[in-house]
Amino acid sequence: MKSAGHKATADVPMLDLSRQYASIRDEILAAVTRACDSQRYILGDEAVAFEHEFAALCGSADAVGCASGTDGLWLALAAAGIGAGDSVITTPFSFFATASSILRAGAKPIFVDVDPETLNLAPARLEERLKNASQGVRAVMPVHLYGQCADMDGIDRIAAEFKLHVVEDAAQAVGATWNGRRAGSLGLAAAFSFYPTKNLSAFGDAGAVTTNDARLAERMRSLRNHGGKQRYYHDEVGANSRLDAIQAAVLRVKMPHLARWNDARREHARTYGRLLTSAGLTRSGANSTAPVVLLKTLPGAHHIYHQYVIRVRDRDKLRAFLSERGVGSEIYYPIPLHLQKCFAYLGYSPGDLPESERAALDVLALPMFAELEENEQRHVVESIAEFYS
Ligand SMILES: Cc1ncc(COP(=O)(O)O)c(C=O)c1O
Known part of the structure; x- marks a missing residue:
């Protein structure tokens, strides 16, 4: 094993966003200008158009834009009615938000181990845990880690047997597929992150949740906007987790690439x-x-x-x-x-x-x-x- 002696002449960064930006700069600036000219900064036409295009990209019926992937996970769980007294099984080998969203919904996370060859949630460990004790478990949240879908055949079969919702943490997996089906269309709902380092990234924080369930989508739209459909009338307590028009405009430029x-x-x-x-x-x-x-x-x-x-x-x-x-x-x-x-x-x-x-x-x-x-x-x-x- 060697110790480092000299500094390389050409650095290789983990990620260089400036190269992507240079390749689409004109398109981005035109889209941002359009969003600014509209003087509609939050949600609005730009966000609605983004939601349609992103749902299509994920092979899903609907997409709900929100402020981050972290919020997206919470929105999916909360809209599915998962809360106090419920448990959600997930992987311990993920970003913090995977687990914190479960707690934020009021439920308890249960961690089961990963497959050492993929580092994704291991169906065998999931099944073992549920056979041991499944009371109170309402959902499983697989993470498509590093851009590879978790073993969704195994997870789906077990979720069906134990009547669990599947909520995908697809924060790292826009464009990934499992047996030809796209991440974002593999469960009840899927949360995505457009944090600047992600493979589809905004110019700040942004996120979305996809679903084929129209009622779930409607409840998420309400929850992301303080739990109300009409301003100053609140059906439940939600959050401020809306998508900015500028972020939607940036994402719309990037999606075709x-x-x-x-x-x-x-x-x-x-x-x-x-x-x-x-x-x-x-x-x-x-x-x-x-x-x-x-x-x-x-x-x-x-x-x-x-x-x-x-x-x-x-x-x-x-x-x-x-x-x-x-x-x-x-x-x-x-x-x-x-x-x-x-x-x-x-x-x-x-x-x-x-x-x-x-x-x-x-x-x-x-x-x-x-x-x-x-x-x-x-x-x-x-x-x-x-x-x-
Ligand atoms: C697996 C995973 N889940 C959730 C998130 C949270 O997304 P965000 O940073 O947009 O809140 C991330 C991104 O950081 C992630 O990698």
Whole structure:
């Protein structure tokens, strides 16, 4: 294992939004100007048009724009009537909002472990937990982590058996599919995030929830606007979680480009796999002590690589070495949700969900964005090879 000695000449960032912006700048500025000229800043025609176009993109009947993916998860749960006394099963290996939205709806999260090959919720663990105790469990919330759909065949079968709603956390998965069905159309509802680092991103916070259920959509539209359909008349207590016209306008410019951007991500993932393997870094039958393990893509999944994540030996030292070489990397996620301080009262201990805990120690996300260049990927992989040489 090497220590870093010199600084690379060309840095490779985790994400460079400026390249995407340069390629669509004129379209964006025209759309933002249109939104400004309308003098309608919140919801309005721009948001309505976005909702139609986004629902179509996801193969879903309706989409409800909101202020963030975090709010979208809460809106879906709250509109489905999930609250006090209910439990929702989810993965501990996700962003914080996956679990916090369940608590915010008034319900209790139950964590079940992930499949170590995909790091998505493991249907076998879900079934085990429900066979053990299913009382009060109303929904399951799979996360399509890194842009790959969770095993929805297994999850759907179990959800049907135990009469659970499926609420997708599709924050990282716009454009992903499962056996040809699009993320966002695989359950009762699906929440998406358009946070600036996401594969479909706004110029600030924004989110949406898709659903095929017209009543659920109507209730979400009310909940996102203080629980009322008519101003100053409130049927229930909701939130201020509306979509801004400017964000809707930006998203409408980007949506027609998304398939091409996702294809580019998939191509970069293939390139990383090829370069890491030909450098002799990846673990396989014959090379069982190699330092890098590639995650698996399930046969039914069309993975859009919101992130490209590998599992590695000496992760933190490798990360420091890469940083000195000018190579960006990130850890998604360093602490599984069941071990977060704020959830201590739920009573989980280290060792309870071992696959998630192991993943938290060895996952590393490499630079990934549509405009990434092959020579940059070569630099990333050569730097990894140098570290382990
Ligand atoms: C898996 C997952 N769920 C939920 C969210 C929350 O989305 P937002 O940041 O838009 O609130 C994110 C994004 O950060 C995410 O990655």
